[in-house]
Amino acid sequence: MDSKTVNKLRTELQASQASGKSDVMIEILKALKDELTATEEIIRETKIGLAVGKLRSHDNKEVSELAKEIVKKWKSDVGKKAPSKVKQEGASSGTTASSVTAAAGDSKPEAPRTYKTDGVDFEKHNDKTRDTCLSLLYNAMVFDSTAPSELVMERALAIESTVLNDNDGSTGEDYKKKIRSLMLNLKDKKNPSLRGAVISGDTPADIFSRMSSADMASEERKQQDRALELNNLFKARGAGPQQAETDSFKCGRCKQRKCTYYQMQTRSADEPMTTFVTCTVCNNRWKFS
Structure with missing residues (x-):
């Protein structure tokens, strides 16, 4: 597999990662594993090691496992070529398998990407x-x-x-x-x-x-905001209607039917009142209209 093919696969791999297409990523990774015998030159020239190395922590287990296997294999590929390279060029062993380690992101983390590191021209609008x-x-x-x-x-x-x-x-x-x-x-x-x-x-x-x-906002932040809103509504009850005990509601958390509730008009007058329920067993709170 030559550098041109590897560059093409790297671009496709990055595109499939951005679009979340794990099946495509797996197919590309398998091709790289089976068909590419790594050399230091290819690893450095194509930056394929960095693209694959980032996938070792991917959420998809098959993707992450394949990426780990590939990086391990490439280190071995380059390491096998080390003796002849040292003999011919007098290079130190630090320029062989360690280059794959660095290219895969195992050394110092790369600086964040920017339009400058990507070499992108932004003079598009003359403004x-x-x-x-x-x-x-x-x-x-x-x-x-x-x-x-x-x-x-x-x-x-x-x-x-x-x-x-x-x-x-x-x-x-x-x-x-x-x-x-x-x-x-x-x-x-x-x-x-x-x-x-x-x-x-x-x-x-x-x-x-x-x-x-x-x-x-992220889903985590939205959940926090909803919880805060609900808590504020409970606190805003002030001197409003007194809570009444009931067994009409079942707590979703502890499954008990020991609850208190009260109602408030939180929307326009022609809308139904909002019912606020508190479980007296586990203190779980919820509302409905």
């Missing part, structure tokens, strides 16, 4: 504000991604254009504020699923560009 915002969006998506730069660039262009159109072609304060909000949510290290969905296209650029901060 400094737009080009700067475009670069910020790109950096927010790519810093921990292995997706091809062309794909990330495509998404950044679509997002920036949507925000511009929504602001009637103006790059004023509202435009900058929205770009800033999108950028900060995209680069949130605790919300990788948002980046992945935008890059893969599962969340289209036009929909993402119009999301609020609450819409973009």
Whole structure:
């Protein structure tokens, strides 16, 4: 397998990772394992070791196991060639199998990807504000991604254009504020699923560009917000209706029917009242309308 083929497989592997296609990733990894006899030159030239090395911690067990096997095999491949290389070039053994270790990400972690490290040109619009915002969006998506730069660039262009159109072609304060909000949510290290969905296209650029901060929040954050809202509603009861005991409700946590409840009008007058229930056994709380 030559460098050109390996480069092609690396691009396909990164694209399938960005789109979450584990079956495609597995197929590519198997081809690399069976058909590529690693050399130091190929590993360094194609950077395939880095692409595969990152997959050793992938959520899909088959993907992660294959990646570990491949890196181990490549280290062995390069190590077998070490004696002749040392003899011919007088090189130290540190430039052989250790090069695979470094290429696979086992040494110092690489600096985060940016448009500069990717060599991307952002002078697209002959407008400094737009080009700067475009670069910020790109950096927010790519810093921990292995997706091809062309794909990330495509998404950044679509997002920036949507925000511009929504602001009637103006790059004023509202435009900058929205770009800033999108950028900060995209680069949130605790919300990788948002980046992945935008890059893969599962969340289209036009929909993402119009999301609020609450819409973009991670599932963990949304659950925390819902719990806080519910807790505040319980606290806001104040001197309102007294709680009544009942066995009409079954606790979802402890399955007991020892509860207290009260009702409040939390929405408009023509909407039904909201019932707040507390389990007296485990203190679980829930509400319904």
